[in-house]
Amino acid sequence: MKKKINELKLTLPALSANEGAARAIVGAFCAQLDPTVEELADLKCAVSEAVTNAIVHAYDTPGGPIYISVALFDDRSITVVIRDRGCGIADVAQARQPLFTTGADGERSGMGFSVMETFTDRLLVRSRIGVGTRVTMKKCLS
Ligand SMILES: Nc1ncnc2c1ncn2[C@@H]1O[C@H](COP(=O)(O)OP(=O)(O)OP(=O)(O)O)[C@@H](O)[C@H]1O
Numbered sequence: 130m131k132k133k134i135n136e137l138k139l140t141l142p143a144l145s146a147n148e149g150a151a152r153a154i155v156g157a158f159c160a161q162l163d164p165t166v167e168e169l170a171d172l173k174c175a176v177s178e179a180v181t182n183a184i185v186h187a188y189d190t191p192g193g194p195i196y197i198s199v200a201l202f203d204d205r206s207i208t209v210v211i212r213d214r215g216c217g218i219a220d221v222a223q224a225r226q227p228l229f230t231t232g233a234d235g236e237r238s239g240m241g242f243s244v245m246e247t248f249t250d251r252l253l254v255r256s257r258i259g260v261g262t263r264v265t266m267k268k269c270l271s
């Protein structure tokens with residue numbers, strides 16, 4: 130059975146300034162597993178999309194909590210969980226479709242979940258209206 134070898138837990142307010150911070154912190158933490166440049170870039174992109182979603186879509190007023198946890202395993206897999214206590218997603222299957230967006234005209238492209246799916250090995254989205262959204266991503270390093 131795989132064993133957890135290290136863990137990061139982080140809470141940040143949902144502010145646009147924290148997208149870059151979350152991306153950099155998660156990237157720096159995961160670097161200890163010596164990922165390839167491409168693996169690390171992919172993971173950071175996926176994290177960035179999930180955190181951006183929590184910042185942009187979850188809360189009516191900015192600053193609600195975003196909970197990030199990263200676990201590193203001895204089989205070189207990484208699990209990243211990004212959770213908010215925001216508005217939730219009415220239809221997760223629909224939200225995951227490429228180009229689906231509730232963003233205002235031209236403001237967003239509806240590609241965030243597709244990017245997360247492409248750049249990780251597994252994407253799990255759980256959401257409840259009025260309770261929040263939890264995005265779990267798994268990445269297996271070479
Ligand atoms: N954390 C969240 N809380 C509430 N709604 C969300 C959350 N994450 C995603 N959504 C909903 O799912 C839709 C699809 O998300 P996705 O990231 O794929 O596209 P987008 O954010 O609209 O556009 P893009 O990511 O390309 O800028 C969003 O438009 C939004 O309605």
Ligand SMILES: [Mg+2]
Nearest residue numbers: 178182241242
């Ligand atoms: Mg998005």
